[in-house]
Amino acid sequence: MADEVPSLHAWAGGDDAFRRLIEAFYDRVEQDHRFDRLFPGGVSRDHRDHVVRWWIEVFGGADGYTRNLGGYPAMLAHHRGLQITAEERLAFATLMSLAADDAGLPADPEFRAAFMGYVEWGTRLALHNSAIDADVVEDAPVPHWGWGVAPPYQP
Numbered sequence: 180m181a182d183e184v185p186s187l188h189a190w191a192g193g194d195d196a197f198r199r200l201i202e203a204f205y206d207r208v209e210q211d212h213r214f215d216r217l218f219p220g221g222v223s224r225d226h227r228d229h230v231v232r233w234w235i236e237v238f239g240g241a242d243g244y245t246r247n248l249g250g251y252p253a254m255l256a257h258h259r260g261l262q263i264t265a266e267e268r269l270a271f272a273t274l275m276s277l278a279a280d281d282a283g284l285p286a287d288p289e290f291r292a293a294f295m296g297y298v299e300w301g302t303r304l305a306l307h308n309s310a311i312d313a314d315v316v317e318d319a320p321v322p323h324w325g326w327g328v329a330p331p332y333q334p
């Protein structure tokens with residue numbers, strides 16, 4: 180029914196969809212020399228699993244990152260001091276868009292707009308927080324992303 184808008188997590192296909200997304204994303208990162216500095220030696224199993232938990236929580240699934248992995252402050256700590264450049268941020272966002280295709284995420288414009296909205300927001304925050312002496316928000320909840328202005332069209 181039109182007034183029952185599904186979560187982005189449900190629309191994407193649940194936990195498995197985010198597992199496929201993050202695996203596809205870091206597989207691309209490992210093949211891309213623009214990430215040699217940030218991920219020397221590749222992306223570990225633990226890193227992949229933790230980031231999957233993060234994405235599931237943000238998009239409306241279980242709150243595993245908050246419960247078991249340190250929540251927002253832990254995510255923040257991982258980015259501090261990385262000195263992410265504008266080029267690295269854009270490369271990250273672009274590989275995310277490509278990984279969504281690799282993983283077979285829903286391709287409807289509404290879902291992809293919401294998805295890339297989060298990617299744009301998150302990568303810009305990561306860039307900001309990673310600067311030396313950045314003025315950061317030290318604690319906050321893990322964000323919960325929604326559809327924004329274009330929820331799925333359900334007549």
Ligand code: HEM
Binds near residue numbers: 217218225226258
């Ligand atoms: C939507 C944007 C982003 C999200 C959701 C995100 C998520 C995360 C999370 C959850 C972790 C911690 C994993 C853990 O708990 O073990 C992490 C670590 C990391 N992120 Fe991000 N990230 C984003 C943007 C970026 C960008 C733009 C870059 C660089 C171009 C980046 C580079 C890294 C690196 C290198 C680490 C590992 C640092 C370490 O080894 O401690 N991230 N990210």
